[in-house]
Amino acid sequence: MNSEQEQQPQTEQPVAEKGAIASKLAKWGQDLKGRTVFVLAIASVVVFFGASFGSGLGLWGWQAGLKILPWTGLAALIALIIAIVGIIVDRRKGRKTRWPMLGLGAFVSVGFLGFLLSYVMTGASLPAIHDITTDLADPPQFSALTVRADNWDNIPGADDDAMRGMNPRQRWATLHQDAYPDVRSVRIDQPVAEVIEKAKRLTEDRGWEVVSVDPASGHLEATATISLFRFKDDVVIRARSAENGAASIIDMRSVSRVGVHDLGANAKRVRQFLSDLSGTTSASQ
Structure with missing residues (x-):
């Protein structure tokens, strides 16, 4: 009898130790999972904005910066998948999910992926063109600034049956009209010189660099800088006289x-x- 009592604690102790070790390993695995999700999520955001900002500062080319961005989305997606799988595994094994880092990482991943998805959806819904004007037949022309040499290269639609036989400029006009039918000339009931002067003030308020302005001839050119990449977009505004000078047609x-x-x-x-x-201009009248 005494012998059996002495042997019982000896068999229970290793079992208890194994259970404690398994519990510690499970918690360690959960903590590692949470840290992995959190680090991947935060790193994806930091790298995205770092790549963009670095390109804007000229630390590397904009092409290099853009190439990095898809990888940040992949990192955020992996983080989200790990979080989802981890939660499912915890529930199946009856374990309580350790939320702080895992939850925050998953939240950041979802937000960042939604941010990226908005750009993807915008890109998919619009044609791959970069020259927009209110007058497709007679676009305003730059004089101080120069349109890029490859402006008409890579216009999509060359293999599209509806645009077969069209030259790049014709394809551009077709795509432009389909995507942006509302981008049209506007009529303003003020003389050309006054409209251009107000256009100049408006460009300065926006922080654009005014390169050339001639109120008498109704012409203004400026450069806008956008996004963390600090992309440059060139703008030209043309005002033509209407109704014997009492009004202007703006393109x-x-x-x-x-x-x-x-x-x-x-x-x-x-x-x-x-x-x-x-x-x-209406408010000033």
Whole structure:
């Protein structure tokens, strides 16, 4: 009897020790999982903005910066997958999920992926063009600034049956009209010189660099700098006299210096500028 009592604790102790070790390993694995998710999520965001900002500062080319961005999305996606799988495994094994780092990492991943997805969806819904104007038949021309040499290269649609036989400029006009039918000339009930002067003030308020302005001839050119990449987009505004000088017809053109797809940035700029210019001039009357 005494012999059996002496042997019982000896068999229970190793079992208890094994259970404690297994519990510690499980907690360690959960902590590692949470830290991995958190680090991947934060790193994806930091690298994304670091690559963009570094390109803007000229530390590396914009092409190199753009090539890094898809990898940040992949890192965030991996972090989210690890978090989801980890939560499922915890529930199946009846373990309580250790949330602080895992939850924050998953939250950051979802937010960042949503941010990237908005750009992907915008790019998929718009044509890969970067030259936007209110007058497709007779776009305003630059004189002080120069349109990029490859402006008409890489216009999509060459293999599209609907545009077969069209030259690049014709394809550009077709894609432009389909995507941005609302980008049109505006009429303002003020003389050309006054409209251009107000356009100049509006460009300065936006922080654009005014390169050339001639109120008498109704011409203004400026350069806008956008995003952390500090991309340069060149703008030309043309005002033509109407109704014997009492009114003006305003056309605008915005062209990206680099890249193929502007993700709608130039059209957005033209819309907002002409809307503000029309509102400014109307309010001043």
